[in-house]
Amino acid sequence: MPPATGRRRLPLAERREEILKAATELIAASGFKGVTLEAFAEACGMTKAGLLHHFRSRDDLLIAVLERRDELDLTTVVDTLEPVSGPAASRAVMTRFVRRNLGQRSLVQLYTVLAAEAIDPAHPAHDYFRTRLREGRAMLEHSLLSWHPHPGLAAVELLAFLDGLQLNWLRDPDIDYLAQWQSFADRFFTA
């Protein structure tokens, strides 16, 4: 590693990834509105102008952060696409989802904080979350269709609980995320 002072020149892809990683942490901590362009730059040891060489604008950076998160999730999504049926299988899929979140606290926080911020229709990520969450609910509802008496109600209930649990876990890390999930699932998946 070269001395911390002075200029560091990195290949395009590497620097891009470094910026996105840092930006994810910052947004997770303070929301998108709460972080300035300069703060994003400083977090990876460069200036605003330097950062804007990689992303055309601040909003552009946000979109890139979200797309990166999607890419990181791709593995899980692919797994979920396997056609599953029955309560046990559904529960297993969701449990794996919970376990993965447990180890990606900052990504979860990014998503949670940003999703709440983006309730505002004027937020640059409003549409992103709108379509994305709608799709998620539809997929879940579809997988509940084969065995649950009220797939619509149940899908909303499950997602609401997970959203709320994440939110509370972020507020208070002492909460036992996994145990809470199992406790909920014990009742939910015996209907």
Add this chain to the structure above:
Amino acid sequence: MPPATGRRRLPLAERREEILKAATELIAASGFKGVTLEAFAEACGMTKAGLLHHFRSRDDLLIAVLERRDELDLTTVVDTLEPVSGPAASRAVMTRFVRRNLGQRSLVQLYTVLAAEAIDPAHPAHDYFRTRLREGRAMLEHSLLSWHPHPGLAAVELLAFLDGLQLNWLRDPDIDYLAQWQSFADRFFTA
């Protein structure tokens, strides 16, 4: 009513209330970081300087908004203080809480958006939510103590579900808030 143009001079208490009401709506819509001092002022037909005559700073206004919300909730809190015991009584209390929220969408949104924004320790309302939510959970846990086998788990679960349901209801008003609650409660209060 005097003509809309020109200066309107109101008694202190009245203007204060008007400002707080307008601010509540705005914060609910766009979060606290998302609204400028001038926007707050303009919303009740005055200038920044005029508003700052009533609230020393922008952060001061936020605190006042939250305190006002607490006062508006006081009635419900007092009701809750009646010592209740048993699942049916607990459920009745919570159902009343849900029903009341149903008619106060903008207050719910204020609380939800702000609570998520305030996960950031640097947010001006961070401490407010920290203590307030902790208290709420303790109260609930206490009331579950007499009949629920796992009061700690259950308290978190119930609050998480309500938080998440509110969040999703705000994102998608078509969700049947009340029905979702009843469906959850049917399982939750038979343990």
Add this chain to the structure above:
DNA sequence: CGCTATCTACCGTTTGGTAGATAAGAACGT
């Protein structure tokens, strides 16, 4: 040496907040 990632310097706008002028309305005497 050439390419380009990065920097310095700057711009126009918006931000939260201040200082001092102005006017609305209540109180009061006549």
Add this chain to the structure above:
DNA sequence: ACGTTCTTATCTACCAAACGGTAGATAGCG
């Protein structure tokens, strides 16, 4: 009823700092 005075709610004008973004100079690496 009516003017006068006094209080203070509100305004106009302004400021320094912070914001997102641009133009052109500079320097690290193949």
